[in-house]
Amino acid sequence: MMNSKLFKTIVFIFFIGLIVSILFGVRYYNRIYKANCKQNSYLYIPTGSDFTKVVEILEEDSLLNDVESFTWLALKKNYPRHVYPGRYKIDSLMNNNDIINKLRSGHQNPVKVVFNSIRTREQLASKISEQIEADSISLMKILDNDSVAIQYGLKHETFTCIFIPNTYEFWWNTTAERFADRMNAEYKRFWNETRTEKAKVLNLTPEEVTTLASIVDEETYFNNEMPRVAGVYINRLRKRMHLQADPTLKFALGDFSIKRVLNVHKQIDSPYNTYKRYGLPPGPISFPSISAIDAVLNYESHSYIYFCAKPDFSGYHNFAKNLSQHNINARNYQRALNKERIWR
Numbered sequence: 001m002m003n004s005k006l007f008k009t010i011v012f013i014f015f016i017g018l019i020v021s022i023l024f025g026v027r028y029y030n031r032i033y034k035a036n037c038k039q040n041s042y043l044y045i046p047t048g049s050d051f052t053k054v055v056e057i058l059e060e061d062s063l064l065n066d067v068e069s070f071t072w073l074a075l076k077k078n079y080p081r082h083v084y085p086g087r088y089k090i091d092s093l094m095n096n097n098d099i100i101n102k103l104r105s106g107h108q109n110p111v112k113v114v115f116n117s118i119r120t121r122e123q124l125a126s127k128i129s130e131q132i133e134a135d136s137i138s139l140m141k142i143l144d145n146d147s148v149a150i151q152y153g154l155k156h157e158t159f160t161c162i163f164i165p166n167t168y169e170f171w172w173n174t175t176a177e178r179f180a181d182r183m184n185a186e187y188k189r190f191w192n193e194t195r196t197e198k199a200k201v202l203n204l205t206p207e208e209v210t211t212l213a214s215i216v217d218e219e220t221y222f223n224n225e226m227p228r229v230a231g232v233y234i235n236r237l238r239k240r241m242h243l244q245a246d247p248t249l250k251f252a253l254g255d256f257s258i259k260r261v262l263n264v265h266k267q268i269d270s271p272y273n274t275y276k277r278y279g280l281p282p283g284p285i286s287f288p289s290i291s292a293i294d295a296v297l298n299y300e301s302h303s304y305i306y307f308c309a310k311p312d313f314s315g316y317h318n319f320a321k322n323l324s325q326h327n328i329n330a331r332n333y334q335r336a337l338n339k340e341r342i343w344r
Contacts, residue, residue, distance in 0.1 A: 087172030157283030218247035226295030311336035
């Protein structure tokens with residue numbers, strides 16, 4: 001009788017222990033392998049962060065369902081000794097083990113850096129700082145650093161040429177210095193043999209092509225009109241005529257909001273005043289699009305030496321081969337401006 005009771009007791013204890021072990025095992029397994037992300041998201045770890053900072057970010061951004069279990073496993077896997085900055089994609093199906101393995105490997109996800117329709121260095125610095133870790137101040141220090149420009153074989157006025165608007169992949173924790181280095185490499189890649197040869201035919205350097213492209217880009221919104229506009233300026237350069245490009249006056253005045261260029265604007269004393277100075281200005285007046293650069297390299301061959309905005313405000317232009325026809329086009333546009341009460 002006693003042996004039977006003892007046996008039952010032992011069996012009961014065994015099953016209790018088994019249940020406890022299973023429950024403990026399930027809990028242990030879940031802490032490691034159960035999905036722990038609330039949703040697909042990105043974890044940004046700033047340069048110089050330690051493990052405490054990573055946990056703080058996870059809590060503040062509410063990225064995980066259970067930060068405590070993540071912390072427990074991270075300590076077990078010695079992650080605090082392998083914290084790497086960057087941008088990491090956290091998938092909703094990832095468990096603690098997956099997350100920690102990714103973070104401690106430093107296998108971050110690149111960010112697509114996009115910039116276009118940029119006129120000033122300040123605008124570029126602001127736009128880029130929204131997409132990578134480098135802030136606008138550090139970027140401006142590079143953009144305004146003449147020694148860096150010289151390092152790339154450029155000068156202050158032409159340094160902006162290397163920043164060609166496009167979409168690029170960067171690591172999020174890219175510094176301002178590395179951003180400039182990468183853009184310089186992209187610039188050299190962009191100016192391949194084909195483009196370089198076309199520039200030589202025009203008797204222009206890549207920087208001069210970019211400068212002219214920046215004017216073309218400001219003159220027309222339409223890619224299909226860019227080669228014709230570029231052709232006008234090529235003709236004027238070859239005839240040793242003033243370019244008389246209104247956008248260069250706006251740049252010199254620091255005011256691109258001007259809709260009506262007046263005679264008073266044409267009096268500004270600036271190397272960018274193409275009404276007074278022959279040839280191209282010292283450097284680009286904006287960051288021209290690839291379309292504008294290629295429009296210059298593949299300009300339309302014609303006899304036009306003047307153009308004026310159409311009075312229907314479509315954004316397109318009327319082109320003229322002589323001054324008398326241009327004056328007619330100009331008067332029509334001026335009347336349209338007067339009708340709309342646009343005085344400046």
